[in-house]
Amino acid sequence: MQKLKTNFAGVIMRNPLILASATTGWDGERCHQAWLNEVGAVVPKSFAPPDKFAQHPRCGRMKIIRHGKNRIGMVNIELYTTMTLEDWLKTDLEKAYQGGNCIIASIVAHPNPEDTGINARKVQDSGRVAMFEINVSCPMPADQSRVGFQMGNDPETCYRQVKAVKGGVSLPVGIKLTPTTHNMVPMAQAAESAGADFLTIGNSIRSFAGVDIATGLPKLPAYGGYSGPAIKPITQRHVAEVAKAVKVPISACGGVTTWEDVIEYIMLGATTVQICTSIMWQGYGHFKTILKGLEEYLEREKLESLDAIRGKTLPYITTIEEASQRPALVSQVAPERCTNLKKGGCEVCGKVCFYGAIEFSPRLRLKPEHCDGCNLCVEICPVGALRLAAPER
Ligand SMILES: Cc1cc2nc3c(=O)[nH]c(=O)nc-3n(C[C@H](O)[C@H](O)[C@H](O)COP(=O)(O)O)c2cc1C
Known part of the structure; x- marks a missing residue:
């Protein structure tokens, strides 16, 4: 639908829905499947992790969190892509690109930002991607190397990562920030001042999957990332705070399940919306359901595009002191x-x-x-x- 066409940091997408980097884009074929189901853009599983994070647990990685019979969220202990960058470059980016897929390459931030930049450059040379998303937000790695969400808690690191990648590529560069922080704004502002073309807010939240009380064992053996409907209020807080503090476009990512969730994020200032868990639970066809809801909403509200409602909510968010x-x-x-x-x-x-x-x-x-x-x-x-x-x- 023409009215959903979106200009995101200079890249024209057929609609504002993006497949977030995760299991659903673990190889080229899966990325292509999402494209066939009308998604606006696809972020494959994050490329080129440091060697020690290039392998993930294969003894169970997902735990659905339920309240009664309802699924409210999911904790996972999945790391980055387990394919080599060479495999992506040789075969799978080509498969992902079939039909003109709009691909956003997620690049794992390395402790030395130059390495992140070099990997991004190799991916750009494939000619198959439209933009980059630097991943400083994976909630699992927590050692001295500071790969993952620890980087995403340090403004200086975010600045240096964006600078290094911007220096190596000509395509738009964004950074995916972590909601595992009390205040995302300093990292967002640092990335913006380094020239980031967009911000993705955010990733899954560092968490614990629970205890099996029959055995006393943890339900998953390591701390993981919490995603799905339950995290939407947390991600929304970050999106609203950052949207008030920066000018660069925002891709919101956290707990989107319905078209109404998409509208909420747009009203909080987002330009695009990324989806992971609800696609993992319902399959790629769920994109079409959400798109139908958005199209009907635009018709009903007699809107020419989502621009008319972008950021509508922000002026009404006040301080607790004023509300009191x-x-x-x-x-x-x-x-x-x-x-x-x-x-x-x-x-x-x-x-x-x-x-x-x-x-x-x-x-x-x-x-x-x-x-x-x-x-x-x-x-x-x-x-x-x-x-x-x-x-x-
Ligand atoms: C199983 C799983 C694997 C994920 N892998 C990645 C990844 O490789 N790179 C990344 O940037 N985010 C990854 N994520 C985070 C998602 O892209 C997304 O930011 C997060 O799940 C919040 O969105 P959601 O609530 O729609 O799931 C993963 C999430 C899940 C559930």
């Missing part, structure tokens, strides 16, 4: 919706009110003088009968 000064609201009930008022029984809201503002005597009675405006009853009500509003006088 706003007039207090209290919980109010719509009697025609409330199950308790109509037929009794439901007392879900009362259990979560820790201020004594909800009573059952025997039917629901709100006590606005006790309400602290926390909104939990509104969130928990199964029928949407409660809302926060200005107190009635």
